Amino acid sequence: MTSRFQPLADRMRPETLEDYSGQTHLLGEGRPLRAAINQDRLHSMLFWGPPGTGKTTLARLIANYSGAAFQTLSAVLSGVKDIRIAVERAQQQFEINKRASVLFVDEVHRFNKAQQDAFLPHIEDGTFVFIGATTENPSFELNNALMSRVRTYILRPLEVEDITAVLLRAIKDEEHGLGKLSLQVSDNVIEKLANAADGDARRALNWLEIAADLAEPAEDGSGTVISESVIAELAKESGNRFDKKGDLFYEQISALHKSVRGSNPDGALYWFCRMIDGGCDPHYVARRILRMASEEVGNADPRSLGVALDAWQTYERLGSPEGELALAQAVLYLAVAPKSNAAYKAYNQAKVDASMSGSLDVPMHLRNAPTQMMSKMGFGDGYRYAHNEDDAYAAGETYLPEQLEGRQYYEPVARGLEIKIKDKLAALRALDEAAKNKSPR
Structure with a gap:
């Protein structure tokens, strides 16, 4: 039974798999989910996909094809009490017809861990077949216990051809759609609307319903016309799919x-x-x-x-x-720009050593000696001031703790300025090697 206040998108929900648009990777002939529905082999499952891709509709169709009672919960509005009531209803249904109900939970990711856990025993004992729907990555939003008890199906954004088919059906359908309005809609307008919907059939149908209200009488009096300007105005504020922090x-x-x-x-x-x-x-x-x-x-x-x-x-x-x-x-x-992740790699490697090597002492020759006592203790002994050396480089000098001597974190790549940096470091390291061979420390 439909109401004149019921949105077009809800009125136009398909009642058969043949009328269902999109998701052929799940519902095409020979696909496992299609076979499970045809053979009445229900199992608990999770539908993960963006809005308007048919998650709720598919859950309803599965229940209809199996002849199971259908219950729905919205995690936005429900709590543990509502879950308990749904479980009791499912148990009553099972006692009557010895068949599991289908419990559809929309936006299931909004339930907290305790609420998600409330479903587990009833999924296990077959009180109901659980079908959850989420727009968020279930790996992050659902707990492992629930994930291990359901099979996850990914629903994809609808193709333009799928949305076009949905729109045409709504325009022609006199019982549930807009067929009684005698709408005149050009192929170009339908294509623009289907493209602007960005894979969301609900959005497309909502826009179509608004556009129908704004349609103008045809010149020949044969109906009403939806113009391109109306669609352009509706689509202007649509924006692309983008969920902040999602x-x-x-x-x-x-x-x-x-x-x-x-x-x-x-x-x-x-x-x-x-x-x-x-x-x-x-x-x-x-x-x-x-x-x-x-x-x-x-x-x-x-x-x-x-x-x-x-x-x-x-x-x-x-x-x-x-x-x-x-x-x-x-x-x-x-x-x-030329690319190099040498600084990034060097930083990460040095950070690991700094974290894992403990509180290694600063070598004595690298310590300052601001007091006479520190000087007598050997602080700064043997330090070579680089500016007093040839080419301002103290060949063979060491700057790491003794336990890390010889570590090389920074390895420039042969791209951009790092070509020159690489050559310079190679020359300096050759001087170090020569100095060590000449008079080892």
Whole structure:
């Protein structure tokens, strides 16, 4: 039964797998989930995917195909008490027809660990078949005990063709859709709407319903027309999928970082724009750009650090949107600069030694002797002042604790300025070797 206040997206939920759009990797002929549904082999499962990809609809279809009673909980609104009530209902249903109910839990990642644990015994004893839905990475958001009892299925954003099919069905359907309105919608308008929905069928149907309200009478009086300008206005505020501090956030910053590392300015600029367009704080991006200058470019082009810092300061002065151009300029510079992670590797290796080697003493010749007593104790004995040596280099001198003597953390690469740094270090190390062979310490 439908209500005139029921959203179009809800009215248009498919009632058969044949009408279900997308997710062919799960529901195509011969796929395990499709076979399990056709053969009525229900099992507890988790649907992980972005909004509007059909998680709730698929759960309902599974229950319908199996003839199981269907219950739904929203983790946003429910607590342990609601879980207890759902369990009691499922137990009553089992006593009546000896079949497990389907309990669908939307936004399951919002339940805390104790609430998630409340499902476990009832999944184990078959009181209900658990179907959870989440937009967040379950590896981070769900506890291991629950994850081990469900099979995880990944739902993908819908393709433009899938959303187009959903829209056409809604336009023509007279019982549940907009068929009675005699809407006239061009192929171009449908394509624009499907593209702007960004893989989200619910978003597409919501926009279609609004557009239908804004449609104008056709000139020949045969119905109403949805214009391109209406769709353009609706899609203007849509924005790309981007969840601050969620999976997409980290996926996109990873893509930006790896594009810079891979010296691909086009990819780097695209992911930078995607993050800004999605609402990411430019200050966060600026901080990551500064990090990339050290981690990915390093001393192959030391100017990159200054470029990144200048871009950040420019953004601080100009704000959005003008300052974002400076950040984009820095992204491009880093992408095309010669690359070296030698400083990054050297720092990490030295950090490990500093942490694991204990409180090693500073060698006596490297200690200052500001008092007469310290001087008598040998502080500073044997230290060679580099500026008094040939080429201002004390060949053979050591600067590490005795236990770490010979360690080499920094190994420049043969790219950019580090070519010269590499050559210089090789020459200095040759002088050290010659000095040690001549008069070992």
